[in-house]
Amino acid sequence: MEISEILDKNIIETNLNVATKEEAIEHIVASLKTNDYISEEKAFAQxxxxxxxxxxxGIGNYIAIPHGKSSVVDKVGVAIFINKQEIPWESIDEHGVKVIVLFAVGDSNEGAEQHLKLLALFAKKLGNEKVVQNLLAANTADEVIASFAQ
Structure with a gap:
């Protein structure tokens, strides 16, 4: 499985402008609903x-990978949103977050398996300093996708 096969430009945004984690999650969840990845916003957010x-x-380097296995996920997806400024987020390096990589996966056994595969795949890429630098500098969905080609 390649990251480029998973990413959908419709759920990638590089100009998010929110001040809190809650606003970010609310915005991303709404985008997932609009693009038919989930059937219910409130349940998925919960x-x-x-x-x-x-x-x-928060995994450090201004990146967070929030996720939740959920029965309201209609199709697996990875939303990537880049905020204009750092927002407060519980993180292992005590910094806030600019890049949010949110996994939408079902709560079945298959969903759990997909979830682990996605976590492993993205964790490996997000551990690469060049990928992180490119993500933080990305201005378009195409640039976000290209960042993972490192």
Missing amino acids: DIYAREKEGKT
Whole structure:
């Protein structure tokens, strides 16, 4: 599985302008609903917040990977939103977040398997300094997708 096969330009945004984690999640969830990845915004957001309570999803370098397995996911997707400024987010390096990589996966056994594969795939790429630099500088969905080609 290649990241370029998973990413959908319709759920990638490089000019998000929010001040809080809650605003960011609300905006991303609405985008997932608009693009038919989920059937219900409120339930999906609740599943994300339930996971957020379990531990930090900020992985450092201004990146967070919030996620939640949910019964309201209609198709697996990875939304990537880049905020104009750093927003407060619980993170392992105590910095806020600019890049949000949100996984939408179902809550079945198959969904759990896809979730682990996506986490492994993205964690490896997001551990690459060049990928992170390119993401932080991306101005278009195409540039976001190209960032992962490193």
